[in-house]
Amino acid sequence: MDELLEQFLVEGPEQVQQASDALLALEDTPDDAGLIDQAFRAIHTLKGSVGLFDLPAMGQVLHVAEDLLGAWRDGRLPLSRPGVDALISATAQTERWLGALAATSGALPADAGEAAAHLVGRLRRFLGDDGPAASVGTTLPADTAWIEDLFRTRGLDPARHPTLTALRYAPDPGCYFRGEDPIALVRRVPGLVALRIGRAGDAVAPPDDVYDPYACDLVVEILSNAAPDAVRAPFRFMPDQIQVVAWSPPPAVLAAVAPPAPMIADTVGRTLRVDSGRIDALAELVDELVVTKNALSDLVAQMTGPAVGAATGGGEAAVRSLGDRQAALDRLVGRLHRTVMGIRLVPLLPLLRRFPRMVREMATALGKEVDLAVEGQDVQVDKGVVEGLFEPLTHLLRNAVDHGIELATERTAQGKPVRSRIVLRARREDDQVVIEVTDDGRGMDPARIRRAAAERGLMPARALDALPDDQVLDLVFRPGFSTAAAVTDLSGRGVGMDAMRAAVGRLGGSVGIDSTPGQGTTVRLVLPLNLVLARVMVVSVNGERYGIPMDGIVETTRVAGDHIRPIRAGRAFVLRDAVLPLLALADLLGLQSGTAAPSMPEGGDARRAVVVRVGGERVAVEVDAFIGRRDVVLRPMTGLLRAMPGLLGTTLLGDGQVLMVLDVPGLIDAIPGPSREAES
Structure with missing residues (x-):
């Protein structure tokens, strides 16, 4: 990939984000001239950068967006909410185009021209210019056949140039005596794609030996990917000498031009900005x-x-x-x-800043008014966590807007403000980062969840009735809950939640839910600060060693055999006045066949157990021995093992053996429904 393009793909998203932040803030403070200036500078910088590349669609959109912001900044037009909406759509499209450029090493999607035309038309309506008007000089013919001829002879690609501005310039014969320089004016035309200079009535450049240096008889023909107003601007003092036309290749031209050879995609290297200190x-x-x-x-x-x-x-x-x-x-x-x-x-700020615009677009499409507050933008976590959090957080925010937040009429009937509020909050707790998505919507009804779970056979009805409400909420993470019916009956909270928890689990994190019917829901993600370097407890099971992340361990304990009691199909014991289910790590890993009920220890033989937290509840996992703690370099799973539940990665021990690092909550969540009754 070109080095200049690589730099643009690093700086471009930052400029888009600055413009988006300013536009979103303008909704609350429309009189803030500083915000308009901030958005204008970001769009202007983007437009200048785009001009270095052959990206006409993006350039057209940014040019008109800059015109609209300039009109607001100068007071020529009043700022309007629909205008802000159009500009936010333009920044969102620009962000998508930047992603396409990174994926294809410099090529926009095939539909870029169509998308650009739609956005340009939408933005120009706020400028009071629904379409480019051609200004035809009296000395120029009105036909436009020369445009099609110039397009063909220059071999332009209609896929890359779906819309162009054509200009034909016939300088006044006495322009030299007035100090005018036609070629200098032509150089000022932005977005130049094709240029042809000929004599009046000719299609080719005049020979040097017949050119009269005292009389200008040139005709200049230009194709540009800039907007008509931008092309017309250098000739504003001579409108009678130019013809400006907005033009798109007709079907005949599209058929005549062969498609270009496909561009070979190049993988964009991931970069990480590091402070020099x-x-x-x-x-x-x-x-x-x-x-x-x-x-x-x-x-x-x-x-x-x-x-x-x-x-x-x-x-x-x-x-x-x-x-x-x-x-x-x-x-x-x-x-x-x-x-x-x-x-x-790396800071969470770049990730979290992407969501206010996304939430606003979703809410607008659904006819809802939603404010997203972002807190904890200065928290720093491992770059792998940041890269893996976008999809889970997008899913949670989409659920909150689409299914958690009520319509305005429903909120009014309940005495709630019409404008709802979602809070995306991040904070650091020891060696972990906690991210919460909280809404003030309808909440989740445990009774409805119980009915839906019973209908799908996730658990027996008696077991469901015995579950506390907070554990009932955890059922939405079961794969069987991701059904279309769940969207209607349960406000859609269960759709895809199993995949979301699996994605967080691959990052070494866990997910929990708190909800109050009628008041709202909070989904809490707890993740490690670092993915590569980890501190693990090494344990032994059936002669094999495994690692368990220390940040997921509540405590370790020894349990006397006569203190363990059978409960349904499993075992449990009392630890400081709390009953904890006891699961065998060997069973979770499938290292022994066992029976429906694990064998009970004889006499007072002590059992060693690691206490972990699963879905807000403590669960004890039996191991054979504690070997010790280790600081390890964790290598994530790849290939077919990447999607395997319960595995975070591997590391090498000092003796050269490979240590598997386990996601114990993920192993427990993977237990089939009936087998989990003992845990519940």
Whole structure:
């Protein structure tokens, strides 16, 4: 990909976001001239950047958008809500085009011209110009056959140039004596696509030997991808000498021009902007590691030399010296881990800023009035988390707007404000980040969820009746709940929620729901700050070692065998006055066949268990042994294993063996319905 285009694809989305932020804020403070200036500067910068590339559709839209903002800024036109709507649509389309450019290494979609024409027409209506009017000079013929001929002879691609502005310029013969320079005026035409200079009545350039330098008899023909007003602007003092026409290739031209060779797509490299101070800190750590490595090398040389005792002061002193070097190396590696974690941390701001416009567009399409408040934009998390959160958050916000928020008439009947409110909130808690989506809509009715779950056979009716309301809400994450009927009966909260939780689980996170009927719903995502570097508890099961993330462990415990009691098809025990279900990690992993009810321990044999939180409830998972804690570099699963529930990734241990890092809540959620009765 061209280096200039790569830079544009980095800076372009930032300019789009600045314009979108300013336009959304204008709805609340329409008299804020600073916001209009901010939007104008962003659009103007974008338009200038687009002019460096052959992107006529995007250039046309941005040019007219800039004209409208300029009219508002200068006070020539009053700001209007429909006009803001049109500009927000233009920024949204520009963002989609930028995504297409990144995916195709510089090509807009085939329908870009059609989309641009629609947006340009919509924006121009607010400028009081429904269409480009041709200004035809008296000395120029009125026919436009020359446009089609110029388009054909220059071999232009109609897919890339679906709409053009054609200009024919016949300078006055005495223009030279007035100090006019026709060629200099032509150079000022923006978006130049094709140019032909000939003599009056000729289609070819005049030979030098017959050109009269004192009388101008030239005719200049131009095709441009800029708007008609922009093309006409350099010739505003000579309107009688130009002909300007908005033109689209007719079917005959489309058939005559062969389609271009397909562009070979190139994968855009993912980039990460890093503060220079973090790089400097990393370089200093590398220097210290090199010094420590050299010290270890010297020590090894001394210990393997002919006079080990004299050189090292004896075996005990050598061991102490080696231990000191090991401790120093441990400290440096720990600092290196923390520094690398800091480098991978990026702010949530760019992600969260994308949602206000999206929510507004969805609400407008549904005839609802919704305000989205975003909090915690300064929180920083691993870039892998940021990249993986867009789809889950989009799904949650779509559900909130489409199914959680009531229509205006329903809200009025309930005494609620017509304009609803959704809060997207992010905060950091220790080594985790918590993201909440809260709405003030109709909430979720546990009774309806119970009825729908019973109809679909997710659980027996008696078990459903015994479930507390907060655990009933967790049923919407079951795959069987993602049905069309759930949209009607349950406000759509269950549609796709299993896929959303699976996506969050692949990031090492968990999902929970709190809801009050008639008041609203909160969906809470809890995710690790870092995906690559993790701290895990290594446990042993059936002679195999597995890792469990420390941030998902509530505590570890030992349970006496005679304290474990059978409950339905499973087991449970009491821990500090709370009954916890006890599941065997070996059963969750399918390492032993077992029976419907796991065998009970005999006598007072103690069982080791890891207590984790699943759907807001604590669950104990039995293991054979605790081996210890490790700081590991986590490698995510790839290929067929990527979608496997219960696996976060792998890491290498010091002895070279591969350690599987488990998503224990994901393993428990994957248990079939009847088998989960013991947990409930």
